[in-house]
Amino acid sequence: MNLKKAFSIVELLIVMAVIAILVSIAIPSFRAMQTEAWKAKAQGDVRVLKIALESYFKNHGSFPAVANYQTTLLAETPPVLESTLYDPFGASSTTAYSYVVSTSGKYYAVYSVGYGGTGALTVADTGAVATTAGTPIYATNGR
Numbered sequence: 001m002n003l004k005k006a007f008s009i010v011e012l013l014i015v016m017a018v019i020a021i022l023v024s025i026a027i028p029s030f031r032a033m034q035t036e037a038w039k040a041k042a043q044g045d046v047r048v049l050k051i052a053l054e055s056y057f058k059n060h061g062s063f064p065a066v067a068n069y070q071t072t073l074l075a076e077t078p079p080v081l082e083s084t085l086y087d088p089f090g091a092s093s094t095t096a097y098s099y100v101v102s103t104s105g106k107y108y109a110v111y112s113v114g115y116g117g118t119g120a121l122t123v124a125d126t127g128a129v130a131t132t133a134g135t136p137i138y139a140t141n142g143r
Contacts, residue, residue: 035115038088042097042112042137045085049073049097049110050139055080063108069099087112089119102127102142111138 052073057063059080064072073081087095089112100123101108107127113119119136121129127142 039115039137041088042114045087046097046110046112046137046139049081049085049099050141052080053099053108053110054141062105063101066099066101070096089113089115089117091117098136107140107142109138109140109142111136 049070053063053069056073056076059076070081070084074084085097086093087097090096095113097110097112098120099108099110100121102123102125104125106125107123109121109123109129111119111121114135114137116134119134120132121136121138122132123129123140123142127140129138129140129142
């Protein structure tokens with residue numbers, strides 16, 4: 001009698017079910033960790049951009065124009081920014097951080113659109129920051 005040793009279909013189905021359960025537990029945890037990592041990156045990047053904007057202000061007496069502000073910071077001599085920084089919550093991998101300046105030009109905010117990609121804000125001439133949509137992650141020289 002020649003008996004072959006092999007797994008039965010029931011045993012294979014049980015193993016596949018256990019693996020599926022473990023994967024269904026791991027994926028949400030991974031997603032939460034990924035979101036936290038993106039948040040930490042955005043917080044660090046807006047701090048770097050704030051320092052670069054303050055340095056630019058010390059050299060020029062004003063903040064750069066909103067359009068292509070990172071390009072302006074990259075072209076500074078001495079350099080105040082090494083490379084373009086991209087928002088991890090942006091619509092694409094090449095979405096730059098947003099930047100707004102008050103009407104008076106005295107206050108600014110640089111921000112990430114935050115989780116969900118809908119964050120937006122404004123800066124008043126008093127330096128007050130008002131969130132207009134979502135939950136942006138920002139740095140400002142105002143209040």
